[in-house]
Amino acid sequence: MKNYSIARSRRLRSTPYTSRIEKQGVTAYTSYNHMLLPAAFGSLEDSYHHLKESVQVWDVAGERQVEISGKDSGKLVQLMTCRDLSKSKIGRCYYCPIIDDKAGLINDPVILKLAEERWWISIADSDVILFAKGLAIGNKFDVKIFEPNVDILAVQGPKSFKLMEKIFGKKITEMKFFGFDYFEFFGAKHLIARSGWSKQGGYEIYVENTKSGLALYDKLFEVGKEFNVKPGCPNLIERIESGLLSYGNDIDNDDNPLECGLDKYVNLDTNINFLGKEKLKEVREKGIIRRLKGVKIETKEIIVTQSIKIFDQKNVEIGELRSGVYSPHFEKVIGIAMIRKPYWDNSQSFKIQLNGKSFDGKVCDLPFI
Numbered sequence: 490m491k492n493y494s495i496a497r498s499r500r501l502r503s504t505p506y507t508s509r510i511e512k513q514g515v516t517a518y519t520s521y522n523h524m525l526l527p528a529a530f531g532s533l534e535d536s537y538h539h540l541k542e543s544v545q546v547w548d549v550a551g552e553r554q555v556e557i558s559g560k561d562s563g564k565l566v567q568l569m570t571c572r573d574l575s576k577s578k579i580g581r582c583y584y585c586p587i588i589d590d591k592a593g594l595i596n597d598p599v600i601l602k603l604a605e606e607r608w609w610i611s612i613a614d615s616d617v618i619l620f621a622k623g624l625a626i627g628n629k630f631d632v633k634i635f636e637p638n639v640d641i642l643a644v645q646g647p648k649s650f651k652l653m654e655k656i657f658g659k660k661i662t663e664m665k666f667f668g669f670d671y672f673e674f675f676g677a678k679h680l681i682a683r684s685g686w687s688k689q690g691g692y693e694i695y696v697e698n699t700k701s702g703l704a705l706y707d708k709l710f711e712v713g714k715e716f717n718v719k720p721g722c723p724n725l726i727e728r729i730e731s732g733l734l735s736y737g738n739d740i741d742n743d744d745n746p747l748e749c750g751l752d753k754y755v756n757l758d759t760n761i762n763f764l765g766k767e768k769l770k771e772v773r774e775k776g777i778i779r780r781l782k783g784v785k786i787e788t789k790e791i792i793v794t795q796s797i798k799i800f801d802q803k804n805v806e807i808g809e810l811r812s813g814v815y816s817p818h819f820e821k822v823i824g825i826a827m828i829r830k831p832y833w834d835n836s837q838s839f840k841i842q843l844n845g846k847s848f849d850g851k852v853c854d855l856p857f858i
C-alpha cells in the first residue's frame with residue numbers, strides 16, 4: 490500500500506512534544522481527538538518487543554481531558570456512564586463506558602475523580618465535550634465544562650517502575666493500579682496515575698505545565714538511558730494481544746457495552762441514574778445477539794482500514810473483523826471481531842477474504858494473552 494503524508498493544519502493540533510518526537514524519528518501519525526497521535530517509530534514489531542522488555546515514553550496528549558466541575562458535576566458524570574460511581578474515591582481512576590439513551594457507546598474513557606466536585610474524563614476519540622455540554626444545558630445543571638491544557642506523557646513497559654523511581658522516589662512504586670497522586674518536578678506538581686494503554690505496566694503523567702513537562706520529557710530520556718528507554722506510542726500488536734479496545738475501531742455508537750464485553754463496568758442493579766439504563770436492562774433481559782471476540786487468521790499480514798465480513802464454511806455471514814495485525818507471538822494474524830450468535834463459541838472456524846484471497850480463521854477469547 491502506498492503511504493501518504495498527513496496534511497498539517499490548525500485543526501489537526503500538534504502537542505507540546507511534537508517537535509521532540511519528530512527529532513526522535515516518529516514515522517507515522519494518526520489523528521485522535523483532533524490532535525496528532527504518533528502511530529509508529531519505525532518497525533511495529535521492533536517497538537512491540539522493546540515495549541515488552543524495556544520502557545518507552547509516549548506522547549499521548551491526544552487523550553484529552555474533559556473537565557467537569559461544579560455542584561452538579563457528580564450528577565452529570567454519572568448520567569453519562571453505566572458504571573456506578575456512587576462509591577468512587579478521590580485519587581482513583583475508573584474505566585467507564587459512556588453511553589447514550591439507546592445504550593450506544595459514545596466513548597470509553599478513564600474518569601479521574603479529582604475532588605468531590607471536580608472530574609477529568611480522559612477521552613478516547615470522540616467529542617465527549619459536546620455531549621456533556623448538551624446534557625448540562627438540557628438538564629439545567631450547575632456545572633463548568635471545558636478542555637483544560639493537559640498533555641499526557643505515558644511511561645510504559647516493565648522498566649517504567651525503575652525509571653520513574655529514579656526521578657520521583659520510592660513513593661511512586663507504591664501506587665496501586667488505577668490510583669493517582671501528585672509529584673513535584675521542576676517546581677510544578679504533576680498528577681501521575683498508574684495506568685496506560687498497554688498491559689506492560691507503567692504510568693501516565695498528566696502534564697499541565699508545558700515547561701516542566703518538556704523538562705520532564707528530557708529527564709526521562711536522560712535517566713532512562715540505563716534502561717534503554719525509547720520513544721514509542723500505543724502499539725497495535727501489544728494492544729490487540731492485550732484486548733485493549735479502541736473506540737472508533739473495535740467499538741462504536743452502534744454497539745452497546747454488553748456486546749463489547751464491558752459487563753464489568755455496567756451496573757444495572759443500583760439506584761443510580763444514567764442515560765440508557767432502561768434500554769440496557771432490556772438488552773440484558775433479552776440477551777445480546779452478537780459479541781466482541783478475538784480471532785486468529787492463517788495469514789501473516791493484514792491492514793484493516795474498514796470492517797471486513799467473516800463467513801462460515803456454508804458462506805453464512807457470521808460477523809465482521811474490526812482490527813487486525815500480525816502477531817509475532819502467535820505467528821499469524823490476530824484481530825478483534827464482532828461475531829453473531831450462535832457463531833461466537835471458541836473454535837468456530839470461518840473464512841475471510843483479504844485482497845481477493847480466502848483465508849481460514851478461528852474465533853477465540855479476548856484478551857489473547
Ligand code: THG
Binds near residue numbers: 552598
Ligand atoms: N489512558 C488515559 N486516557 C485514555 C486512555 C488511556 N483515553 C483514551 C483511551 N485510553 C480510553 N480507553 C481505555 C481502554 C482500556 C483502558 C483504559 C482506557 C484500560 N483497561 C484495563 C483493562 O481493560 O484491563 C483496566 C480497566 C480496569 O480494570 O479498570 O486500562 O489509556 N488516561
